[in-house]
Amino acid sequence: MVAAATLGPALIDAFRASLRGALLRPGGDGYDAARQVWNGMIDRRPDLIARCAGAADVIAAVTFARTHGLVVSVRGGGHNVTGNAVCDRGLMIDLSPMKGIRVGIDVFSIWLDPAEDERHLGWGRAFGTALGSFSRGVYVNEMGNEGEERIRAAYNPATFDRLARLKRQYDPSNFFHLNQNIKPAARA
Numbered sequence: 125m126v127a128a129a130t131l132g133p134a135l136i137d138a139f140r141a142s143l144r145g146a147l148l149r150p151g152g153d154g155y156d157a158a159r160q161v162w163n164g165m166i167d168r169r170p171d172l173i174a175r176c177a178g179a180a181d182v183i184a185a186v187t188f189a190r191t192h193g194l195v196v197s198v199r200g201g202g203h204n205v206t207g208n209a210v211c212d213r214g215l216m217i218d219l220s221p222m223k224g225i226r227v228g229i230d231v232f233s234i235w236l237d238p239a240e241d242e243r244h245l246g247w248g249r250a251f252g253t254a255l256g257s258f259s260r261g262v263y264v265n266e267m268g269n270e271g272e273e274r275i276r277a278a279y280n281p282a283t284f285d286r287l288a289r290l291k292r293q294y295d296p297s298n299f300f301h302l303n304q305n306i307k308p309a310a311r312a
């Protein structure tokens with residue numbers, strides 16, 4: 125295993141430039157706070173701390189460590205009592221800035237009398253539409269057969285087109301056709 129400090133500055137600068145989050149080094153702003161974990165007796169000093177801002181940063185950090193044979197530790201909440209989240213000399217991949225929360229909301233209405241279909245369906249649709257203006261996505265597993273345009277929008281057009289091409293390759297007869305079906309793309 126290689127100590128990250130032995131890597132040349134050009135390599136480290138290129139790594140820093142590839143990250144959306146910060147790359148911290150000993151003596152720099154935020155370095156000591158980032159290496160501190162729940163157990164105050166842990167006093168380890170990674171040569172590099174990658175404060176990952178998203179999945180792409182994690183991929184870049186793992187790739188960098190693998191390419192250069194670095195000692196690695198991964199920090200989540202830093203609560204582990206033995207302080208395994210912090211390594212000495214290597215690269216600490218710090219996931220603690222990644223604190224996103226996604227909330228999924230399902231709207232259900234249950235009734236017994238078929239004469240009330242319209243009232244309940246109307247209520248459910250109106251509620252869903254009202255919430256939709258606050259939404260930034262769709263949980264596609266719970267979509268029904270809502271028409272191709274709706275499904276296309278849920279996946280985003282580029283992903284939808286790629287899935288339709290895959291469908292043409294692996295299920296050209298559209299055997300799996302239920303619910304959020306993506307029809308096989310037409311041959312170009």
Ligand SMILES: Cc1cc2nc3c(=O)[nH]c(=O)nc-3n(C[C@H](O)[C@H](O)[C@H](O)COP(=O)(O)OP(=O)(O)OC[C@H]3O[C@@H](n4cnc5c(N)ncnc54)[C@H](O)[C@@H]3O)c2cc1C
Pocket residue numbers: 162197198199200201202203204205207208209219
């Ligand atoms: C006072 C106290 C009470 C506790 N009570 C409980 C309890 O009731 N139940 C329980 O289950 N545990 C308990 N724990 C243990 C604690 O929850 C675990 O140690 C847990 O690992 C802490 O999670 P963390 O994200 O803070 O881990 P960290 O300290 O950040 O990391 C722990 C280990 O997991 C690795 N790691 C972290 N994130 C990732 C990741 N995304 N991918 C790969 N590896 C990763 C780290 O490299 C490290 O080796 C307790 C600990 C303390 C100190």
